[in-house]
Amino acid sequence: MSLLFKSRQNKNEKQKKSFISNGYFFIVNIFRQGIHSLGEMWRTPLASMMTIAVLGLSLTLPATLYLVVKNVQQVSSGFEEASEISLFVKQTMTEQETATLVKRLALYPEVESVTFISKQQALKEFQEVSGFGQALEYLDSNPLPDVVLVTPTKRHRQPNAAKVLLTKLEAEREVDFGKLDIAWLERLNALLGLLKESVITITLLLLTSVTLIIGNTIRLSIMDKKEEIQVMKLVGATNTFIHAPFLWTGIWYGVIGGLFAFISVALMMWWLSSAVNSVAGVYQTNFLLIGLTLSEFGFLVLLATSLGFVGSYLSVNRYIKEIEPDKV
């Protein structure tokens, strides 16, 4: 485009290009600049690799913490599903009334299964397990109540839903009181919440540092090419034209840093999986470490790319404007 000599513009643009053709060349040019800036990084492999390694490791930490939370959640959800409500039947109730209660409880939509433990059965088990077998024989009557063990449906196994169900069951006429041992579960959930908050805070700090690292790397690159930028401005380069290679460099740092972080996390998971399997074997459970899914991998790379873009944009916007050709 010519500004001072319109006739020159017309002469130079005799072959008018169509809108589609212009758009095509614009896009091709953007990608060409992208490939060119990748080549620039390739020309300084050590410096580029060091920056990428710093970014990759900075992203590895939040990704690892995320996986820790995810795996702990997997373990705790297993515990949550085992929650059970114990209902102690009033001593005054007859066998007939207790049997009716058991049948009625089984009809609750929130209840998956009901197990009845009679007071005689409970006493027998207590005698066998407690070691007070002979002492219990001196009692005039059986002090233990009948117990109904209620397993809620999957939807009602969460602590809050189970609490609501307990209140509902305790309202039954035959029930003396009920018990739901969820205090430990609540403590675990509170700890998990704290862990999540900590992970979010650490992640935000690390992502900020990643943005600043990229910004600073681009700033140094701009300073290194100060003379080049001055010459470009002198021969008519727009700021957009000068910005593009630096923005691409930031994007490439993000993309490659994201891939680096993913590979680091995958290697770490592979390394830890055998140790976790050994521990799970000791506890006779079948626990498998969960890694990053495909969508999480995509998100990680996208996030890293965005940070690369933002970091480089901040530097480019701030420093290239300041560089002006000062001497003819």
Place this chain on the structure above:
Amino acid sequence: MINFQQVSKTYPGGHRALEKVNFHIKPGELAFLTGHSGAGKSTLLKLISLMERPSAGNVFINGIDLNKVNSRQIPYARRDIGIIFQNHRLLERYTVFDNVALPLIIEGTHRNQIAKRVHGALDKVGLIDKVKCHPSMLSGGEQQRVGIARAIVNSPPILLADEPTGNLDPELSMEILKLFEDFNKHGTTVLIATHDLGLVARMKYRSLTLKDGRMLEDPLAQGAL
């Protein structure tokens, strides 16, 4: 083509580089701008190439008041002006071809056209066999010619040169000036800033003289106004 009307330039700090300068250079003219060091030659060229703005007065190029060109339009205005520097200002990382191609890449010229025009420009300055060299592999005179090729590759209507022969011996200086003469014959308006009065005398072209920021003698200036 280039018209200065009562142009003054004072830098921050109070240094007055130009004072009420008037002159007019016609389209297709070749003129020298002479004066001692610090007379204001570089400032005058900076005003034409929009590196500086006048403190007072107006600079017109092809009838367009440069005071009205906003910062977003400056790059497009500079594409109409080829600039040659005493220290060449070539990019060491790039080859001769890439250095010369720079203005065309910036303008978004098609690849095939770039190759054609860069070879054409290098042919004009006699460096067609140096396309793959880096500037450091060339002599001072060759580097200057690369700088000239870069300035003329997109056929700008105006060519500015600031001490283009400053670091060259007399023989090479004449060679370079012959190149400017050649471009001028093809219609390019050329303004050459130099303090080499002997060279100016030999070339027999119009000479504008600056002394302490004032234009000494320019009979055409009145006509322009």
